[in-house]
Amino acid sequence: MTASAIIFYLLAILTLGSALLAISTRQIFRAAIYLLFTLIGMAGFYFWMHYEFIAAVQIVVYAGGIAVLIIFSVFLTQRSGELLPAQKGSRKFFAALAAFCGFALAMLQIIKYPFRSESGSDTGPTVAAIGNQLLNLDVSGYALPFEVVSMLLLAAMIGCIVIAMRAKPEKA
Amino acid sequence: MNNPGLYHMLFVSTALFFIGVYGFFTRRNLITMLMSIELILNSVCLNFIAFNKYAWPGKMDGLFFTLFIIAAAAAEAALAIAIIINLYRSHNTIDVNAAEEMKY
Numbered sequence: 626m627t628a629s630a631i632i633f634y635l636l637a638i639l640t641l642g643s644a645l646l647a648i649s650t651r652q653i654f655r656a657a658i659y660l661l662f663t664l665i666g667m668a669g670f671y672f673w674m675h676y677e678f679i680a681a682v683q684i685v686v687y688a689g690g691i692a693v694l695i696i697f698s699v700f701l702t703q704r705s706g707e708l709l710p711a712q713k714g715s716r717k718f719f720a721a722l723a724a725f726c727g728f729a730l731a732m733l734q735i736i737k738y739p740f741r742s743e744s745g746s747d748t749g750p751t752v753a754a755i756g757n758q759l760l761n762l763d764v765s766g767y768a769l770p771f772e773v774v775s776m777l778l779l780a781a782m783i784g785c786i787v788i789a790m791r792a793k794p795e796k797a
Numbered sequence: 798m799n800n801p802g803l804y805h806m807l808f809v810s811t812a813l814f815f816i817g818v819y820g821f822f823t824r825r826n827l828i829t830m831l832m833s834i835e836l837i838l839n840s841v842c843l844n845f846i847a848f849n850k851y852a853w854p855g856k857m858d859g860l861f862f863t864l865f866i867i868a869a870a871a872a873e874a875a876l877a878i879a880i881i882i883n884l885y886r887s888h889n890t891i892d893v894n895a896a897e898e899m900k901y
Contacts, residue, residue: 627800629800629801630800630801633801633805634801637805637809640809640813641809641812641813641816644813644816644817644836645816647820647832647836648816648817648819648820648823648824648829648832648833648836653826653828653829656829656832657828657832660832660835660836663813663836663839664835664839667839667842667843670806670809670843670846671846674806674846674847674850675850676846676850676860678860679842679846679860679863679864682864682867683842683867686867686868686870686871687835687839687867687870690871691835691870691871691874694874694875694878695828695831695832695874695878698828698878698881698882699828701882701885702828702881702882702885702891703828709824709825709826709829710825712823712824712825716822716823717823719822720819720822720823721819723818723819723822724815724816724818724819724822725815727815727818728811728812728815731811731814731815732808732811735804735807735808735811736804740803740804740851740852741852749850750857750860754857755857755860758857758861759861759864767861770861770865774865774868774869777868777869777872778868778871778872780872781872781873781875781876782875784876784879785875785876785878785879786879788876788879788880788883789879789882789883791886
C-alpha cells in the first residue's frame, strides 16, 4: 500500500465518519461541526486528486461560508444544550432501509459498468487554463453560464434581504 | 486493497449521497435537513471531479460543473437560511411539522 492509498482511506474514513455523525447526533451544534469536518474532508479529496483550485473554492465557499452561515443560524434559532427530539424507531428503520437499498442498487450498477478509467495525470489543470476556458466565448467556453451564475447570485442576495427583512410595524 | 481509482471515488460519493438521503428522511429540523442537502450536493461535486480526472483527463468540463454547483449551493443555502429565520420569527420553531398551514 502506497502513501497515496493510505491518505485516500484516511480521507474516506474522515469524510464518511463525520457525515454519519452529522446526521445522527442529537445536538444540533455538534452536527454543524461534524458537517464542517465532512466539508474539509471533501476539500482533502480534491487536493488528493490534484484539483487545487476546486479544493480552494470548497474551503472558501463551503467550509468558510456555508458552515459559518449554518452555525450562525443554529445560534439564532436554537436554545443551547437542547437536544433534538428523537425520531420514531420505525421511521429510522425505513429510512435506513430505503437509503441502503438505494446505495446497493447504485453500487451494483457502478461495479457492473466498465468505465473508461485511465490512471489520470499527476498534475491537475492550472488556474490559467481554468480561467481561459471559463471566460472563453468559443463553443467550449463557459462565459454564458458564468454570467448566468452571477445573475443568480445577485438575485439570491436580493431575495435573502427581502425575505429576512423585518416588516415595518404598521402605523395606527 | 489496490490503488484507489475511479471506483473507490464513486463508492465514497455514493455513500455520502445516501447518508444525506437518510438524514433528509429522518431529520425534522429545518437546519439539519439543510445540512443533509449540502451533503448530497457535495457528493455530486465529488462525482463530477472524479469522472473528470479518471475518464476524461484532458478536459475541464467536470470542473466547471462543480464550480457552478458550488455557486448554486451557496445561493440555495443563503436563501434557505433566510426562509428559516423568517419561519422562526413567525412560528418560534423551525420544526417542519409546525409549518403545515399550506398542506391541506
